[in-house]
Amino acid sequence: MRFLTYRLHWAEQLFIKYRKHLKYIQLAMFFAFLYLVIAPLFSTRPTFDDTILTSTILLSQFLFWGLWYGACLFSVIIFGRLWCGALCPLGALSEWVGLIGLKKPLPKWVQWDGWLVILFTVVTILGQTMDVRDDAWGLAKLFLYIFSLAIIVGYLFGQHGGRPWCRYFCPIGKILGVVSRLSIINFMPNNGVKEKPASQPSYIQGRLCPTDYNLPYKNSSNNCITCGACVSDKKKAGLGIYLQKPAQEAKYILLNQPNKYEILFILISPGLAAGGFLWLILHQYQVLRDSVGGWFMAHNIFSIFNQASSFISSQAWNQHFTWFDVGLITSYMLGYGIIVGILSALLLAASAWLVVERKHNFKKAFILLTYQCIPIAILSIVIGLCGKFFEVMHHDFGLSLKIAAMIKFSLLLGSMLWSLWLTATVIFGLIRQINLRFCLSLTFILLYIAMIFYLWWPATLGHAYMSEVEKIRQHIVIPK
Ligand code: SF4
Numbered sequence: 001m002r003f004l005t006y007r008l009h010w011a012e013q014l015f016i017k018y019r020k021h022l023k024y025i026q027l028a029m030f031f032a033f034l035y036l037v038i039a040p041l042f043s044t045r046p047t048f049d050d051t052i053l054t055s056t057i058l059l060s061q062f063l064f065w066g067l068w069y070g071a072c073l074f075s076v077i078i079f080g081r082l083w084c085g086a087l088c089p090l091g092a093l094s095e096w097v098g099l100i101g102l103k104k105p106l107p108k109w110v111q112w113d114g115w116l117v118i119l120f121t122v123v124t125i126l127g128q129t130m131d132v133r134d135d136a137w138g139l140a141k142l143f144l145y146i147f148s149l150a151i152i153v154g155y156l157f158g159q160h161g162g163r164p165w166c167r168y169f170c171p172i173g174k175i176l177g178v179v180s181r182l183s184i185i186n187f188m189p190n191n192g193v194k195e196k197p198a199s200q201p202s203y204i205q206g207r208l209c210p211t212d213y214n215l216p217y218k219n220s221s222n223n224c225i226t227c228g229a230c231v232s233d234k235k236k237a238g239l240g241i242y243l244q245k246p247a248q249e250a251k252y253i254l255l256n257q258p259n260k261y262e263i264l265f266i267l268i269s270p271g272l273a274a275g276g277f278l279w280l281i282l283h284q285y286q287v288l289r290d291s292v293g294g295w296f297m298a299h300n301i302f303s304i305f306n307q308a309s310s311f312i313s314s315q316a317w318n319q320h321f322t323w324f325d326v327g328l329i330t331s332y333m334l335g336y337g338i339i340v341g342i343l344s345a346l347l348l349a350a351s352a353w354l355v356v357e358r359k360h361n362f363k364k365a366f367i368l369l370t371y372q373c374i375p376i377a378i379l380s381i382v383i384g385l386c387g388k389f390f391e392v393m394h395h396d397f398g399l400s401l402k403i404a405a406m407i408k409f410s411l412l413l414g415s416m417l418w419s420l421w422l423t424a425t426v427i428f429g430l431i432r433q434i435n436l437r438f439c440l441s442l443t444f445i446l447l448y449i450a451m452i453f454y455l456w457w458p459a460t461l462g463h464a465y466m467s468e469v470e471k472i473r474q475h476i477v478i479p480k
């Protein structure tokens with residue numbers, strides 16, 4: 001079935017005309033990244049009076065954590081993964097290395113979709129233990145790890161301009177892939193998506209598409225990096241660029257290759273990411289730290305308080321993480337991820353159970369409802385990440401805290417209402433009337449949304465406890 005609406009010929013022409021020049025933009029982005037990662041290592045520490053215009057460290061932090069990550073995620077809703085196809089230096093580097101690499105066939109373990117969850121979890125936790133938002137060395141090391149892995153994967157498995165790193169491993173690409181289910185832009189076969197025979201795989205390595213789509217059967221956007229290689233100016237050949245309703249792919253997800261690991265990701269990522277903010281700002285974490293630390297001392301286990309390896313932890317002027325810190329931050333984040341994931345799954349399962357009449361439809365209803373939660377699940381992470389943006393806007397450009405809070409609240413509310421609307425539409429589509437079952441089912445969705453809202457409240461809007469270290473980091477107090 002096709003739900004395409006409007007073909008964007010002008011966008012196709014842009015790709016056909018300018019695609020070969022994208023490498024220059026990617027090269028420029030590579031040097032910009034290199035500068036923003038390396039220059040802060042040799043810059044003097046900012047003082048309270050410094051701004052992003054006078055301090056390279058503050059500029060780098062702002063561009064990475066205030067602008068880039070949030071803008072990347074938001075942009076996917078409008079442009080698809082254009083960041084990946086047009087700008088990203090990491091994917092481009094991995095592709096270029098593949099041109100001179102070993103071109104090995106992809107082993108089965110590489111093609112496991114679960115890397116999405118594993119790598120996102122590892123990188124999110126390392127981001128905290130290495131304090132990539134505030135420790136320039138932490139950021140540099142994490143980028144070094146990720147770039148090295150991308151180069152190794154590209155060198156070993158890249159074939160004919162393929163991007164196995166982007167297809168199977170990149171943690172940023174995977175989160176962008178989930179958000180792309182909401183995108184209003186989609187690359188689809190011009191002759192309509194064909195019914196895929198059982199003999200045909202959904203993905204084939206070494207053809208035209210860098211992420212290995214078997215193009216005539218492409219019916220999902222999560223692995224499409226919007227590179228435009230498949231676009232043809234012949235009227236009825238290749239793929240075209242189409243405008244569709246927002247979240248259309250999520251709404252018809254059962255026809256668009258739902259993925260169990262994406263579902264797991266939607267369930268656990270809000271808790272995991274929120275845990276990464278809350279340990280910094282909630283008094284609860286300090287209480288936990290004191291009591292767990294006290295337990296280790298009472299049992300004479302002092303080695304845990306040794307300085308942790310700098311390969312996985314921040315060892316900056318204002319903090320030296322111990323193995324205890326690394327372990328506790330990791331456990332705290334994983335704990336949040338698992339607890340929020342389980343609660344989310346239970347609430348969505350209860351909602352799905354109420355809308356199905358036959359048991360075998362339960363799984364489909366659960367998948368459908370979970371995908372409708374992408375706006376609140378993922379956009380809440382972006383809003384949390386926007387913190388740096390508003391911090392700088394307030395400190396450097398005088399944006400009032402009230403206005404910043406209102407903008408964040410509006411974004412959070414917007415994502416909640418969007419998910420609520422999508423789930424209500426799906427539930428109505430399944431029940432076909434507004435009755436008690438409809439209301440009860442929607443109540444469980446409301447509980448889920450309220451839980452995510454509550455989770456992000458302190459990090460986005462609340463006046464939370466803030467440790468001395470965090471105040472120094474945020475330049476609220478000046479260290480003596
Ligand atoms: S998948 Fe990752 S590495 Fe590849 S282009 Fe996208 S962000 Fe860059």
Ligand code: SF4
Binds near residue numbers: 208218228230
């Ligand atoms: S389907 Fe493949 S070739 Fe076409 S835009 Fe997407 S990633 Fe590029």
